[in-house]
Amino acid sequence: MTDAMTQAAPDAGGAPATAVPALEVREAAVNLGGVKALDGVSLTVHDGRLYGLAGPNGSGKSTLLAAISRLLDLTSGNILIGGADVMRRSPFQVAQLGLARTFQTVRLMPQFSVLENAMFGADQAVFGSSFVKQWLMPWWTRGREAQVRARAEAALDRLHLMDLRDELPLNLSYGTQRKVEIARALAAEPHLLLLDEPTAGMNRAERDEIGELLLRLRHEGVTQILVEHDLKMMVDICDHLYVLDSGHRIASGRPAEVIREPQVVEAYLGRGRRAAA
Ligand SMILES: Nc1ncnc2c1ncn2[C@@H]1O[C@H](COP(=O)(O)OP(=O)(O)O)[C@@H](O)[C@H]1O
Numbered sequence: 001m002t003d004a005m006t007q008a009a010p011d012a013g014g015a016p017a018t019a020v021p022a023l024e025v026r027e028a029a030v031n032l033g034g035v036k037a038l039d040g041v042s043l044t045v046h047d048g049r050l051y052g053l054a055g056p057n058g059s060g061k062s063t064l065l066a067a068i069s070r071l072l073d074l075t076s077g078n079i080l081i082g083g084a085d086v087m088r089r090s091p092f093q094v095a096q097l098g099l100a101r102t103f104q105t106v107r108l109m110p111q112f113s114v115l116e117n118a119m120f121g122a123d124q125a126v127f128g129s130s131f132v133k134q135w136l137m138p139w140w141t142r143g144r145e146a147q148v149r150a151r152a153e154a155a156l157d158r159l160h161l162m163d164l165r166d167e168l169p170l171n172l173s174y175g176t177q178r179k180v181e182i183a184r185a186l187a188a189e190p191h192l193l194l195l196d197e198p199t200a201g202m203n204r205a206e207r208d209e210i211g212e213l214l215l216r217l218r219h220e221g222v223t224q225i226l227v228e229h230d231l232k233m234m235v236d237i238c239d240h241l242y243v244l245d246s247g248h249r250i251a252s253g254r255p256a257e258v259i260r261e262p263q264v265v266e267a268y269l270g271r272g273r274r275a276a277a
């Protein structure tokens with residue numbers, strides 16, 4: 001292979017264009033109540049890398065993550081995970097492809113303990129919809145619960161939450177609830193992890209802890225897309241940064257370079273300046 005072939009193409013998400021991408025978004029458009037929340041967005045995500053997805057409020061970041069996880073339909077365009085067409089699959093089937101996610105707002109089940117919440121993440125990923133097996137083979141169900149519990153405990157341990165395993169979410173600080181959400185996603189042992197502002201509401205120490213965790217996951221080969229307002233954190237930990245503005249992709253490249261591009265500076269600062277004027 002020549003050097004030229006191993007060079008990243010400008011839009012290839014920073015990796016050789018020859019590899020089968022972990023995720024491909026092709027010309028994705030989403031109309032929400034007359035608003036073009038996404039308008040022709042394309043991006044490529046390669047295995048084992050940590051991608052940042054930035055952009056001002058309302059630029060379409062959460063909409064893009066919702067489309068990838070099949071929680072809303074594209075108006076046009078296509079999304080592939082590992083070459084598989086996501087648009088033909090349900091959210092559950094997309095999880096079976098190895099995708100897990102956290103949400104911008106806490107979505108824990110308040111009546112269940114921290115451990116049980118994490119077990120829901122593991123359960124879906126490990127066993128899928130094998131209801132017939134559960135029904136016919138009680139011994140199998142017992143083995144299943146042990147496996148799900150072990151996965152959930154391992155995920156909680158990674159976030160130093162094992163001491164809180166029997167607590168109800170409402171007894172925890174907001175930052176800790178966000179950590180439980182991350183543990184729930186990790187319990188699925190995903191190949192592709194989508195994180196929508198996972199550090200919102202966390203203090204500095206918690207944010208640093210999450211940053212280190214995401215780097216460790218990257219080291220383990222988990223592909224990640226991180227939505228995060230702290231651009232310094234993006235520059236510090238992400239391999240590649242995509243930036244959206246008003247539903248359009250306005251930048252793609254090395255984080256430290258992308259945040260200096262004039263259209264990115266304008267998207268972040270110009271709006272504030274205009275609002276202040
Ligand atoms: N449920 C909805 N109904 C109508 N418009 C929505 C809905 N959700 C988001 N939008 C609009 O879609 C655009 C993109 O929103 P969003 O993806 O949440 O942006 P971001 O996550 O980048 O802040 C915004 O203009 C927002 O007002």
Ligand SMILES: [Mg+2]
Nearest residue numbers: 061062063104
């Ligand atoms: Mg959002």
